[in-house]
Amino acid sequence: SQTIHQWPATLVQPVGSPLSLECTVEGTSNPNLYWYRQAAGRGLQLLFYSVGIGQISSEVPQNLSASRPQDRQFILSSKKLLLSDSGFYLCAWSGGQTGGFYNSPLHFGNGTRLTVT
Amino acid sequence: DQQVKQNSPSLSVQEGRISILNCDYTNSMFDYFLWYKKYPAEGPTFLISISSIKDKNEDGRFTVFLNKSAKHLSLHIVPSQPGDSAVYFCAASATDSGYALNFGKGTSLLVTP
Numbered sequence: 001s002q003t004i005h006q007w008p009a010t011l012v013q014p015v016g017s018p019l020s021l022e023c024t025v026e027g028t029s030n031p032n033l034y035w036y037r038q039a040a041g042r043g044l045q046l047l048f049y050s051v052g053i054g055q056i057s058s059e060v061p062q063n064l065s066a067s068r069p070q071d072r073q074f075i076l077s078s079k080k081l082l083l084s085d086s087g088f089y090l091c092a093w094s095g096g097q098t099g100g101f102y103n104s105p106l107h108f109g110n111g112t113r114l115t116v117t
Numbered sequence: 118d119q120q121v122k123q124n125s126p127s128l129s130v131q132e133g134r135i136s137i138l139n140c141d142y143t144n145s146m147f148d149y150f151l152w153y154k155k156y157p158a159e160g161p162t163f164l165i166s167i168s169s170i171k172d173k174n175e176d177g178r179f180t181v182f183l184n185k186s187a188k189h190l191s192l193h194i195v196p197s198q199p200g201d202s203a204v205y206f207c208a209a210s211a212t213d214s215g216y217a218l219n220f221g222k223g224t225s226l227l228v229t230p
Binding site: 044 | 119121151153158159160161162163166206208217218219220221222223
């Protein structure tokens with residue numbers, strides 16, 4: 001069965017410090033990978049998605065970047081964190097080979113609670 | 118701009134009764150709708166979905182109804198159980214909009230014994 005691992009679970013970082021969140025998926029190949037964020041009082045917002053190694057699409061302009069160095073690894077980074085980067089970050093995957101996105105729901109990791117102080 | 122709206126932040130229901138969670142959307146291009154369930158300290162898990170060509174989809178105790186003319190969907194849970202207590206997110210997507218899922222802010226359901 002497929003599993004998704006995301007770490008760390010919680011993180012407290014000072015403003016201006018760098019960020020690296022990692023996500024890996026097991027049990028599937030060539031998944032679509034996603035980074036979502038839930039800010040306080042808001043719904044889940046798509047930040048980045050990737051349909052293959054080295055292929056990153058950004059949905060919103062921001063202080064963050066994403067990379068996919070391996071098929072099942074997705075990394076969210078920032079060079080200098082802002083207070084507004086605080087939130088709950090979720091990695092997710094969906095099947096990319098049959099039926100496309102619309103027949104394959106997202107499967108989320110347990111998330112990282114980031115607090116920028 | 119919030120295109121998917123869950124106007125009730127919380128709902129309390131007695132065990133055994135029906136839970137009805139509501140969701141409204143503004144984008145008429147949305148053609149696929151999903152419900153996710155989230156427990157504290159966990160990521161959301163997929164619950165049930167419906168395509169715009171249908172008006173009802175049922176899976177065990179969970180049924181999703183879609184009213185396209187009203188741009189409204191609802192999730193019915195019958196009978197409700199204490200283990201159903203969680204935050205429920207409504208989400209929607211449009212075929213031509215790429216990979217983005219638009220989520221609501223969630224409704225926190227509490228099922229009391």
